[in-house]
Amino acid sequence: MNIDHATLSDVRAVAEIHVDAWRSAYSRILPADYLASLSVEKREAMWKNIIESGQTEILVAKDGGTVLGWVSFGACRDKDAPSSQAELWAMYVAPNSWFKGVGRQLWLRARELLSQQGYSTCSLWVFTENEQAIRFYKAIGFVAGTLPPQELECGGQQLQEVRYVCRIDT
Incomplete structure (x- = not known):
């Protein structure tokens, strides 16, 4: 498996994984009609714009040219975040x-790059109902933050997200 920065030639695969993973991971969290309405083409356009603008770093994991997964990360977008805090955007x-x-493997490479860029911590937001992802994040060193969950609407449903934080300068 190779991990490298995403290029425009990876955008379609990134979008397909984004939609497929949402449909699988959130099948018990979000309404089926909302998940069915997700558009690979819209996600492809979104990720193309993000890559072109350099808004966030995106790494892809490939095996023999096939994209297996991706990670997006950069400066933390939270209002209370110090400049030394990065964020795992997705x-x-x-x-x-x-x-x-x-x-x-994606996280280890992203963590290495964030450390090289001078970040000391990294945060992320995850649906409170996404137990599988929470287990994964805990396994790679994230712990629940001190902020209360934030409310958001997705697919016509009210959900909560909780922030997790990890030290990356150890």
Whole structure:
């Protein structure tokens, strides 16, 4: 498995994984009609714009040219965050590659780059109902933060997200 920065030629695969992972991971969290309405083409356009603008770093994990997963990260977007705090903006692995170490390898490379960039901590937000992701984040060193959960609407449903934080300068 190789991990490198995403290029425009990776955008379609990033979008497909984004939609497929949402449909699998959130099938018990979000309404089925909302998940069915997700558009690979819209996600492809979104990720193309993000890569072109350099808004966030995106790494892809590939095996023989096939994208298995990706991670997006950069400066923390939270209002209370110090400049030394990064954020894991998103991480998704193709469902057929879950539990094979892809996410862990993506995180280790992202953590290495964030450390090189001078960040000392990294945060992320995760749906409180996403137990599988929370287990993964805890396994790679994240702990629940001190902020209360934040409310958001997604697919016509009220959800909560909780912030997790990890030290990266150890």
